Each structure stands twice: as C-alpha cells, then as structure tokens.
Amino acid sequence: MSPDPTNLAALLAKQIEQTGPISVADFMRAANEAYYGKGDPLGTSGDFITAPEISQMFGELIGLWLTDMWIRAGRPDDCVYVELGPGRGTLAADALRSMRQFGFAPHAHFVETSEALRQLQSNAVPGAQFSSTVDDLPDDVPLLIVANEFFDALPVRQMVSTHAGWRERVVVRNQGMKFMATPGMHPMDELVPPEFRNAPSPSIYETCPAASAIMYELAGRISSQGGAMLIADYGYTMPGIGSTLQAVRAHQFADPFENPGHHDLTAHVNFVELANLARMRHLRVNGPVEQGEWLKALGIDARAQSLCTNQPEKAQQILAARERLVEPAGMGSLFKILGISSEEWPEPEGFGASQSLG
Numbered sequence: 001m002s003p004d005p006t007n008l009a010a011l012l013a014k015q016i017e018q019t020g021p022i023s024v025a026d027f028m029r030a031a032n033e034a035y036y037g038k039g040d041p042l043g044t045s046g047d048f049i050t051a052p053e054i055s056q057m058f059g060e061l062i063g064l065w066l067t068d069m070w071i072r073a074g075r076p077d078d079c080v081y082v083e084l085g086p087g088r089g090t091l092a093a094d095a096l097r098s099m100r101q102f103g104f105a106p107h108a109h110f111v112e113t114s115e116a117l118r119q120l121q122s123n124a125v126p127g128a129q130f131s132s133t134v135d136d137l138p139d140d141v142p143l144l145i146v147a148n149e150f151f152d153a154l155p156v157r158q159m160v161s162t163h164a165g166w167r168e169r170v171v172v173r174n175q176g177m178k179f180m181a182t183p184g185m186h187p188m189d190e191l192v193p194p195e196f197r198n199a200p201s202p203s204i205y206e207t208c209p210a211a212s213a214i215m216y217e218l219a220g221r222i223s224s225q226g227g228a229m230l231i232a233d234y235g236y237t238m239p240g241i242g243s244t245l246q247a248v249r250a251h252q253f254a255d256p257f258e259n260p261g262h263h264d265l266t267a268h269v270n271f272v273e274l275a276n277l278a279r280m281r282h283l284r285v286n287g288p289v290e291q292g293e294w295l296k297a298l299g300i301d302a303r304a305q306s307l308c309t310n311q312p313e314k315a316q317q318i319l320a321a322r323e324r325l326v327e328p329a330g331m332g333s334l335f336k337i338l339g340i341s342s343e344e345w346p347e348p349e350g351f352g353a354s355q356s357l358g
C-alpha cells in the first residue's frame with residue numbers, strides 16, 4: 001500500500017537520517033505513489049486538468065484512431081485496449097464508446113498502481129482488468145495501448161555538474177520536515193552524454209529509466225504480438241540540459257521538494273528516447289506531432305460541429321473545449337502525440353510527414 005501523504009515527509013526524513021540522502025528519482029517515486037494513492041487529483045476543482053477531462057472529443061478521437069487501425073488490420077477479434085495510468089477512466093470510457101459504434105468492443109486492461117483511482121476506473125469502465133506493471137499484460141494478443149499524461153509522472157533521475165565533475169542529484173533534509181536537492185558524493189560523469197559533459201556548474205542532465213524500461217517492454221510486445229500505441233504528453237524532441245521537474249497543486253506551481261505527496265510531481269517526456277526504443281524493436285514511429293495538429297487531422301472540427309448541432313445550448317462550452325485542446329495558447333502545441341505501430345499493421349492516420357517534430 002502507498003504511504004499516507006500526511007506521514008510521507010516524516011517517513012522520508014527518517015529514511016534519510018538512517019541511511020543517507022535519497023536520489024531525486026526515489027523521492028519523486030515515493031511522492032507520486034503517496035499522491036496518486038490518496039485519490040482523485042483531476043478536474044477543475046482538483047490540482048490539474050487533463051485533455052480527456054476537458055472534453056469527450058479527446059477520447060472519442062483516440063477511439064476513432066484505434067478503430068481505424070483495427071479495421072485496416074483486418075479486424076483481429078482478440079485485440080485488447082490497454083491504458084497506462086487512466087486517471088478517472090474518462091478517456092477509456094469515451095474511446096471505448098466510440099469504438100463500439102463501429103462494432104469494435106475490445107476487452108480493457110488498465111495498468112494502474114493507485115487503489116483509489118482503480119475504483120474510479122472500474123466505475124467508468126465496468127469489467128476492466130488491472131495490473132500494476134506492463135509485465136502482466138496478456139502476451140498472446142495484439143495490444144492497442146494509450147498513455148495520456150502517464151510518462152510525465154514517472155520518476156526522473158538527475159545528474160548535476162559540480163566543480164569536481166558530475167554527481168547524482170540527491171535529496172537531503174533541510175530543516176525540520178523540509179527537503180532540498182544537492183549534489184551527491186559519487187562521480188557520475190560516465191552517465192552524461194559527451195556533448196553535455198562540459199556544461200557549466202551547476203547544470204542538470206535528466207533521464208527517466210522507468211519510462212525507458214516500460215517503453216522497451218511495450219515495444220517488444222507490439223513487435224511480437226501486433227498492435228499500436230499512442231502517447232500524448234508534454235515533452236521534448238531535442239535532449240538538452242536543465243531540470244524539468246515541477247510540482248503542481250491547485251493549478252499552481254510549487255517547490256517540488258516541499259510537501260512530498262501533497263502535489264503532483266512531473267517531468268517533461270523525452271520523446272526521442274521513446275521513439276528510439278520503439279525503433280530498436282523494429283516498430284514504425286510516427287511523430288511526435290503537436291496535439292492540436294493531430295486532433296485537427298482526426299476531425300475534431302467536424303466532431304465539435306456535430307456536438308454543437310445536437311446540443312445547441314452547450315455550443316459555447318464545446319467550442320471553448322475544442323479551442324483549449326487544439327490552439328497553441330491552450331494545450332495544442334505544448335502537448336505532442338507519438339504514434340508507434342507494428343510494421344505489419346497499417347500506416348496510421350493523423351501524422352502528416354511534414355508535421356513531424358522528431
């Protein structure tokens with residue numbers, strides 16, 4: 001069971017006192033386990049809001065993309081819908097509903113560590129199966145995998161340059177129950193790519209070993225079992241120097257090293273790394289493209305119009321949600337979509353070659 005957020009600071013303080021500083025990655029893992037374990041952080045009254053919570057159109061268009069892949073792959077009847085970190089289950093419910101309209105009703109399998117969120121997800125998608133890791137996914141059927149704002153919640157490791165070379169960035173107790181990050185003791189130069197090694201002190205180089213491990217496993221599954229994957233997140237297509245670790249609470253940024261377990265810790269996703277891992281498994285990689293472009297290519301404008309026609313009284317709200325998802329001032333440019341698919345499956349929709357950022 002994940003620790004109660006109210007006890008986490010004391011637990012971490014004790015651990016640091018007894019066994020020494022912990023890595024930024026261990027701190028982030030513990031903080032997010034406690035944070036997501038306690039319940040529902042999403043929605044307008046929660047700490048942050050995600051695309052599926054803004055509008056049903058997001059999940060519906062993802063469902064449409066998956067259905068199109070499935071139809072052109074010859075309608076294999078044993079595909080499984082997989083979602084990583086489904087939050088409230090809203091995206092899955094919207095996607096599966098739009099898939100059923102085309103006669104596609106795959107079994108749903110959710111990878112989720114939070115017991116509290118599993119409960120909400122079960123309500124949204126009755127009959128869904130759960131596992132805590134991707135290792136427990138079925139291993140003999142094609143997988144259609146969706147991950148929205150999942151990879152950004154995984155713990156990042158940080159290296160920091162000092163006058164004595166690169167060190168792992170570790171967390172120590174500051175005063176009382178307060179924490180701060182500082183360079184650790186052991187040399188870590190070899191873990192930093194040569195092009196960044198001479199960066200002035202104190203520079204930070206970030207990696208996400210958990211994201212790489214999950215991606216490598218899923219890419220292997222898609223390669224041998226067939227299927228496709230959509231990743232939607234904020235992230236970068238040019239690795240660089242700098243910390244992207246941030247804390248968000250009640251829609252405001254906070255100090256990531258204060259109040260562990262009380263706010264969401266995220267880091268930007270390294271799309272180049274995810275794409276390269278898929279290529280290593282001989283998969284087709286499309287994008288990443290900007291979320292706004294992808295949603296437009298999939299027909300969000302037509303979908304918004306038809307929703308407005310059906311519910312004229314909600315037209316303003318529907319158009320505002322469309323704008324938030326698509327326009328650069330909202331989530332349209334910051335968020336990217338990466339498509340990954342088996343070479344034996346059809347070329348996916350929505351990724352015009354000229355739009356690729358990678």
Ligand code: SAH
Nearest residue numbers: 036050085086087111112113114148149153
């Ligand atoms: N996809 C949802 C929620 C995003 S929040 C949405 O778009 O609304 C991140 C989600 O990932 C939560 O459901 C959280 O409990 C889950 N999560 C975080 N770390 C995880 C891990 N290591 N394994 C499985 N699920 C995780």
